[in-house]
Amino acid sequence: MSAVHLILRGPVAEVRLDNPAKLNALTVAMLAELSAHLDTVERRADVACVLLTAEGERAFCTGADITAWGDLTPAEFARVWVRDGHRIFDRLARLAKPTIAVLTGHAFGGGLELAAACDIRVMVPRASLALPEAGVGIVPGWSGTQRLLRLMPEPVVKEMALFGRRLSAERALGLGFVAEVADDARAVAEAMALRVAETSPRAVEVAKYMIHAGAGEDRAALIEALGSGMIAASPDKAEGVAAFRAKRKPEFRGE
Incomplete structure (x- = not known):
């Protein structure tokens, strides 16, 4: 039970x-x-x-x-x-x-x-x-x-x-x-x-990550999570994935 x-x-x-x-x-x-x-x-x-x-x-x-x-x-x-x-x-x-x-x-x-x-x-x-x-x-x-x-x-x-x-x-x-x-x-x-x-779910999530990183709660993982989230939204990430799938060399633009 x-x-x-x-x-x-x-x-x-x-x-x-x-x-x-x-x-x-x-x-x-x-x-x-x-x-x-x-x-x-x-x-x-x-x-x-x-x-x-x-x-x-x-x-x-x-x-x-x-x-x-x-x-x-x-x-x-x-x-x-x-x-x-x-x-x-x-x-x-x-x-x-x-x-x-x-x-x-x-x-x-x-x-x-x-x-x-x-x-x-x-x-x-x-x-x-x-x-x-x-x-x-x-x-x-x-x-x-x-x-x-x-x-x-x-x-x-x-x-x-x-x-x-x-x-x-x-x-x-x-x-x-x-x-x-x-x-x-x-x-x-x-x-x-x-x-x-009623607030932005993503903003609340990231704010919690930032506060915890500042307070020392799982700081190393949170820093990588924040950085990974930022890079995952970049055109360079999209280009890297597309190039891998197409088996071609990626053309990164730093965006």
């Missing part, structure tokens, strides 16, 4: 975590489903924005399900669980479409790291953020000590990761980690997504 759903509504795609009995804690199967859904929305030209949501009001996601990793060997934990999670979260962060995490409940551990991989976040007032991994003898493994540091001040990340303090919605808003705090966070996110749908 699927625990991560993809719902398509016009230009807005919703990727919904659906494991409320376990506070939407992530399992191996859920990570695989999330990855597959991201591949789907990336390839759909009709999707302008992606909402990442969760069932239930208690938690957006409380991280990784301990039963999914508790019995792994150290090598399996590092090579499979942590690296697979990183790969999938990086996939979310580098999605060409704008992404909004809708935090209708607490986001702890891997759940906070998942929200951090989205472009922006909206949050309900009662929700909080935390990195509680040290309490179960582990450390943040899905970018909580890396990507999160680009989005929050170092002392705040230390408060959560070292001292176990929770971050309130109000404080997260003041730090700029959350774009808006509202009782109906979903409605706010949907309105934002629909506004994105």
Whole structure:
């Protein structure tokens, strides 16, 4: 039975975590489903924005399900669980479409790291953020000590990761980690997504690439993507392809 759903509504795609009995804690199967859904929305030209949501009001996601990793060997934990999670979260962060995490409940551990991989976040007032991994003898493994540091001040990340303090919605808003705090966070996110749908998809995509390159998110690949996109629109590229197909020498004009 699927625990991560993809719902398509016009230009807005919703990727919904659906494991409320376990506070939407992530399992191996859920990570695989999330990855597959991201591949789907990336390839759909009709999707302008992606909402990442969760069932239930208690938690957006409380991280990784301990039963999914508790019995792994150290090598399996590092090579499979942590690296697979990183790969999938990086996939979310580098999605060409704008992404909004809708935090209708607490986001702890891997759940906070998942929200951090989205472009922006909206949050309900009662929700909080935390990195509680040290309490179960582990450390943040899905970018909580890396990507999160680009989005929050170092002392705040230390408060959560070292001292176990929770971050309130109000404080997260003041730090700029959350774009808006509202009782109906979903409605706010949907309105934002629909506004994105009224703009140029290509301009939004390239702007996201440029911002990420400046911030250091997959900079090398983004520089090549931007350069490749520019050259792909040139007459010289069209001439090179035509010449190859016709088995003749190309006549480049520098255009």
